[in-house]
Amino acid sequence: MSTFVSEFKTRATEKSGDLRHRQFIRTALRGYEAARDKRKGAFQSWEAARQAAAETKWEAVNHLDTHLEALVAKLEARGTKVHWASTGAQAREIIAKILREKNARCIIKSKAMTSEEIHLNDALEKEGFTVVESDLGEFIVQLRHETPYHIVFPSMHLTRGEIRDLFQKEIGDAPSDSPEDLTMVARRVMRQKYITADVGFTGANFAIAETGMISITENEGNSRLTSALPKTMITLIGIEKVLPRFADLALFLPMLATAGAGQPMTCYNTMYSGPRQPGECDGPEEWHVVLLDNRRTELLADAEQRDSLHCIRCGACLNVCPIFRNVGGHTYGTTYSGPVGAVITPHLRGLQDWKHLSNASSLCGACTEACPVKIDLHHHLLQNRRNASASEPAFFEKLAYQLFGIVANEPKFWSLAKKIGWLTQPLQRAVKGSALDPAKAWTKTRDLPPMPQETFKDWWRNRK
Amino acid sequence: MSERENILGRIREALKVPAPLPGSHGDTSVYTPAKAPVSHAREWLPSVGASMAEQFELFAKNAADLKADFQLLASREELKAALAKIATAEKWSLIASHDGELSNFASRSLGLPVLLTDKGYDVQAMEKCDAGITECDALIAQTGGVAVTSRSAGGRALSVLPPHHVVVARREQLVADLPAAFALLQQKYAPDFPSMISFITGPSRTGDIERILVLGAHGPKKLTILCL
Numbered sequence: 001m002s003t004f005v006s007e008f009k010t011r012a013t014e015k016s017g018d019l020r021h022r023q024f025i026r027t028a029l030r031g032y033e034a035a036r037d038k039r040k041g042a043f044q045s046w047e048a049a050r051q052a053a054a055e056t057k058w059e060a061v062n063h064l065d066t067h068l069e070a071l072v073a074k075l076e077a078r079g080t081k082v083h084w085a086s087t088g089a090q091a092r093e094i095i096a097k098i099l100r101e102k103n104a105r106c107i108i109k110s111k112a113m114t115s116e117e118i119h120l121n122d123a124l125e126k127e128g129f130t131v132v133e134s135d136l137g138e139f140i141v142q143l144r145h146e147t148p149y150h151i152v153f154p155s156m157h158l159t160r161g162e163i164r165d166l167f168q169k170e171i172g173d174a175p176s177d178s179p180e181d182l183t184m185v186a187r188r189v190m191r192q193k194y195i196t197a198d199v200g201f202t203g204a205n206f207a208i209a210e211t212g213m214i215s216i217t218e219n220e221g222n223s224r225l226t227s228a229l230p231k232t233m234i235t236l237i238g239i240e241k242v243l244p245r246f247a248d249l250a251l252f253l254p255m256l257a258t259a260g261a262g263q264p265m266t267c268y269n270t271m272y273s274g275p276r277q278p279g280e281c282d283g284p285e286e287w288h289v290v291l292l293d294n295r296r297t298e299l300l301a302d303a304e305q306r307d308s309l310h311c312i313r314c315g316a317c318l319n320v321c322p323i324f325r326n327v328g329g330h331t332y333g334t335t336y337s338g339p340v341g342a343v344i345t346p347h348l349r350g351l352q353d354w355k356h357l358s359n360a361s362s363l364c365g366a367c368t369e370a371c372p373v374k375i376d377l378h379h380h381l382l383q384n385r386r387n388a389s390a391s392e393p394a395f396f397e398k399l400a401y402q403l404f405g406i407v408a409n410e411p412k413f414w415s416l417a418k419k420i421g422w423l424t425q426p427l428q429r430a431v432k433g434s435a436l437d438p439a440k441a442w443t444k445t446r447d448l449p450p451m452p453q454e455t456f457k458d459w460w461r462n463r464k
Numbered sequence: 465m466s467e468r469e470n471i472l473g474r475i476r477e478a479l480k481v482p483a484p485l486p487g488s489h490g491d492t493s494v495y496t497p498a499k500a501p502v503s504h505a506r507e508w509l510p511s512v513g514a515s516m517a518e519q520f521e522l523f524a525k526n527a528a529d530l531k532a533d534f535q536l537l538a539s540r541e542e543l544k545a546a547l548a549k550i551a552t553a554e555k556w557s558l559i560a561s562h563d564g565e566l567s568n569f570a571s572r573s574l575g576l577p578v579l580l581t582d583k584g585y586d587v588q589a590m591e592k593c594d595a596g597i598t599e600c601d602a603l604i605a606q607t608g609g610v611a612v613t614s615r616s617a618g619g620r621a622l623s624v625l626p627p628h629h630v631v632v633a634r635r636e637q638l639v640a641d642l643p644a645a646f647a648l649l650q651q652k653y654a655p656d657f658p659s660m661i662s663f664i665t666g667p668s669r670t671g672d673i674e675r676i677l678v679l680g681a682h683g684p685k686k687l688t689i690l691c692l
Contacts, residue, residue, distance in 0.1 A: 028675045042510040049508040054486035055501035062483055065475045072468075078659070084467040136681055137672035155672050163673055179673035183681055190682060195587050211650075211657060221624045221668035221683020227660070228620035229587060239471065244500075246650055250642040251505040253663070254607070264510070264526070265607045265665040268624075268683070274659040281562075281581045282619040283659055293471050301478035307486065374486050 004333060005356040011331040012360070021157070021328060028156050029319050035262025036316075042264070053255055054374035057310035060209075060242050064300065067209035067242045068291070074212020075289060078274030083290045088118030091292050095120065095201075095234055096127055098288055102232050104129065104198035108190075110216075110223035111135040112203025113151055113313060114236045114292055117335045117348075131201075132193050134222035136186050143170045149329035151336060152260050152315035157328060190222070200230035200284065204237040205256065205312065211246045213271040214289065217256055224268050233275070233284035239291050240300075240309040246271075252312065259372040260314035299347040305380050308343050310373040317367035317377055323360050332357065339367035343380040346388070355388035415457070422451045505643050512606050512640045519605035519640055526608025530666030531679060532687040534608075536635075539692075543632065544573040546690055547597075550630070551576065556594040560585070560626055562618025564599045566692070570632045571597050581618040587625075596626035596684075600633050602648055603691065606641040609665030610689060611649065613658035620660050624668070629684040631664075633691045 015021055040046045060067055072082045085091035099107065107129055115121065121131045121142070133142040137154035141147065143166055148154030155163070160177040167174035167185055175181045194200075202223055206215040214235055216223050227233050243252065249271070257263040276283035299309055318324045318338030329337045334345045334354070342357035358381040367377040389397070407413045425448075431437045433444040454462075513519055520536060527534035537543050550556075551574050560579040561571035571578045579589055590596075598617035600610040610631050614620050623629050639645050649661060668683030679685050 031675055043508055044511050045508040049505070051486065052501040052505065052508070058483070058486045059501070062479060065472050065479065068472070068475070084471050086467050086470055090467065134682065135672070136670045140672065153672065153675070156675065158673075160674055179676040180678050182673055183670055183678040187680065187682060191591065194682075195591065211654070213657070213661075219668070220670050220681035222681070224624040224662065225621070225682055228624065239475075245502075247500070247505075247643065247646045248502050250646045251502040251509070254509060254642065261671070264529075265609055265663065267666050267669055268662055268664060270660060270662040271657075272660055273657045277614075277659045280614050280619060280659060281584055282621050283614060291471070293474070297471065297474035297478055300475060301481070303481040303483045306483040310486075 002353050004353050007333055008331060008356055008360070011333075012327040015328045015331050016326045022326060024159070025157070025325055025328065028153075029325065032262050032319055036258060036319075037262075039258040039262050039264055043258070046258075049251060049255060050372055050374050053251060053372055054307075054310065056243060056248050056251070057312075057373050058307070060244055061240060061300070061306060061309045063244075064239065064242065067244060068239060070209040071207050071212055071242055072291075074209075075274070078212065078277065079287075080212075080274050081286065081288045083288060084293075085290055086293045088292075088294050091118050091236060091290055091294070092120060092123045094288075094290055095236070096124060096129075098232070098234060099124070099127075099129055099199060102198060104232070106130045106132065106193070106197045107199045107201050108132050108134055108193050108197035108226050108230060109138075109201040110203070110218065110226040111138050111154075112201070112236055113148075113335060114203050114238055115201070116148060117294065118236075118292070120236070132190070132197070134190050134193070134226060135218075135220060136183060136222075139186055139190070140166065143167075147330065147335070150315060150318060151313055151338075152318075157330070194225040194229045197230045199232045199234060200226035200228075201234045201236070202226055204235055204241055206249065206252060207237060207242045208246050208249070208271070209242055209244050211271075211273060213246070213273045215249060215253075215269065215271045217253065217266050217269050219261075219263075219267040221268055224270060227270075227272060227284065228282055231285050233287045234290065235272075235287070236290045236292060238296060239293055240296050240311075255372045256312055256314050259316040259370070295348045299344060302347065304383060305343065305347070307373075307375050308340065308347075308377075308380060310375055311340050311344070312373060313340075314372060316370040316372060320366040320370045322362055322364065322366070327360070339377045339381070340375070343375075343377055343384065346384050351384070351388050352392055355384060358382075358384035358388070415455075418451075418455055422453065425451055506641060509641055509643070510606055516635075516638065519638055520635075523603055523605040523608055523638065526605070527666075527689060528608075530608050530687075532608065532666050532689060534689045534691070536691050540569060543570065543690055543692055547574055547630070550628075550688065551595075554594060554628065558593050559595045559597060560590050560593040560618075560622055561597040562599075562622060564616075564618075566632045566634065567597055567599045567618070570630070570690075581622050587621070590621060590625050593626045595628040595630055596622045597630045597632060598623050600631050600637065601652065602645045603633055603638045603689065604640075604642060604645050604663070605638060607663075607665050609663055611645055611661065611663050613649075613653070613662070614660040615653075615658035623662065623664065624683040627680065627684055628686040628688065629664070629667070631687070631689045633689060635691060638691075 164177040275287040670681035
């Protein structure tokens with residue numbers, strides 16, 4: 001068993017038995033559900049909007065080369081420097097090189113899952129740069145030296161008391177445990193950082209091929225400030241984030257807000273098309289956009305699961321997933337957790353090491369139904385299971401199915417097996433759940449129904 | 465070969481196999497979507513009334529839900545009075561604004577020192593301002609938000625750095641919905657877009673602590689929209 005799977009099992013067992021955690025997450029998500037349903041209900045047709053969003057993303061992803069070339073040509077025409085990175089290591093090096101050239105010391109960051117994906121903060125801190133996360137949730141988990149718990153709500157696993165204690169310990173300022181007071185502490189800390197940071201770093205939600213723009217969605221205004229005040233701005237974006245047209249945002253922005261947080265629109269939706277232009281009074285002098293592949297092209301090559309590149313990282317599938325809600329975000333051990341993480345992580349980080357995530361699913365389909373761009377998530381989980389067992393079949397499982405095939409295909413063997421089953425039943429009960437039980441993973445927490453003495457066939461034959 | 469060529473090469477290789485149609489569950493027929501699937505977005509997004517009165521009513525309701533202060537004013541005198549009332553209540557002593565017909569009127573009406581951003585400004589000085597007064601490109605009835613750009617609203621920082629953002633707008637700037645707002649921006653600016661376009665929908669907020677709403681996370685704690 002790989003360490004990833006045993007770690008997953010250990011953490012999942014611990015978290016699913018942690019009733020406080022479960023209660024806390026459920027309460028947090030109940031509010032989300034009510035708000036999301038209200039906002040979805042306000043759409044004249046959420047279903048038609050989903051289909052159009054899926055088709056738009058399909059168009060973008062299935063003509064990715066032409067859209068990327070158009071995007072880059074437009075960006076460069078306005079003075080933006082575009083970099084291409086095949087791997088996380090290349091992206092880290094490109095970013096570190098810009099920072100070295102600028103003699104930068106402090107980098108203010110707004111939320112970017114791509115930077116979590118390539119472990120950017122660790123790499124930059126090792127080189128001696130100071131990296132400050134400005135999104136409140138990200139700031140909190142950074143102070144705790146943790147990864148985000150959820151792709152949209154990074155600190156949703158923490159209580160206000162825990163955050164107060166953290167602020168007291170790390171910044172020596174925590175007037176009370178009210179969310180208002182704690183938010184104002186972060187606001188005070190961050191204000192001067194925006195002004196004094198050498199470089200502002202952002203992620204991105206969409207890139208518009210038609211007009212050469214990067215679109216960033218946020219609520220706090222930290223990304224607005226990050227891309228307004230520092231002299232240099234760096235944006236890291238996955239190559240799949242492209243949309244064909246400017247007008248596509250008229251649909252995607254409200255859908256992202258609705259699916260992601262139950263809002264009609266997030267507070268700031270901002271499109272950047274270049275560094276400071278002639279006649280403008282502020283904004284960065286230089287803007288670097290780093291396009292990240294990091295095995296997205298491998299996912300693209302799998303036509304069956306290509307639509308998982310449609311993902312707009314709204315987190316809706318995490319919020320509705322019964323597994324996520326019980327095991328929590330950190331259990332996955334991945335940058336992208338929940339159903340979409342279980343689908344894409346095996347592609348991004350290796351099928352055999354991460355195939356267990358596709359088994360951590362009840363295949364209920366709630367994720368597929370929640371997805372605003374109609375990714376066929378639960379079918380992809382099944383496909384991952386199929387691909388994993390096809391490329392590396394488990395010996396005993398294969399043997400068991402072969403034996404079953406022989407027995408089930410021959411009526412004599414079948415009725416004999418039923419007799420043996422009935423006779424050996426007491427034995428199973430004796431070893432149930434113990435090391436001697438071959439099916440202990442299943443039977444440890446479950447009772448097998450007793451087999452009846454008379455089979456249906458016998459009953460049918462003897463009726464009258 | 466450059467990384468650009470490597471990545472584009474891998475993309476082209478991958479796309480040789482067609483992908484199934486969205487929602488088709490594995491139907492691999494090659495599919496060409498409608499020219500712009502979102503062109504009917506207006507029919508699916510939340511509905512907006514047809515008349516201006518209905519749209520202003522909707523804007524006011526949405527702005528109130530967002531905890532923004534929206535005032536529809538009859539004259540410049542009323543605008544002046546509304547601003548003076550806020551300035552007194554919040555004890556403004558320094559404001560920031562930008563050059564514009566309406567923003568000049570608004571910022572000068574208070575008789576307070578004004579930091580103008582147009583020809584460059586000191587960031588530390590702007591951080592000390594009590595309010596940023598800007599114009600905008602559009603008011604969007606569907607969302608209760610406004611659209612601003614780095615060209616129409618005094619740069620990138622003016623609408624987010626001061627703790628109170630005051631938007632001064634004209635009635636004819638109201639558009640019904642998001643598709644109309646995007647069409648307006650494209651018509652007004654393409655191909656020479658301002659380097660930043662921002663849809664501001666309510667004052668800055670966060671829910672990162674126990675999902676409880678707090679206003680003024682990093683941007684303005686208050687957003688006031690005064691419409692003539």
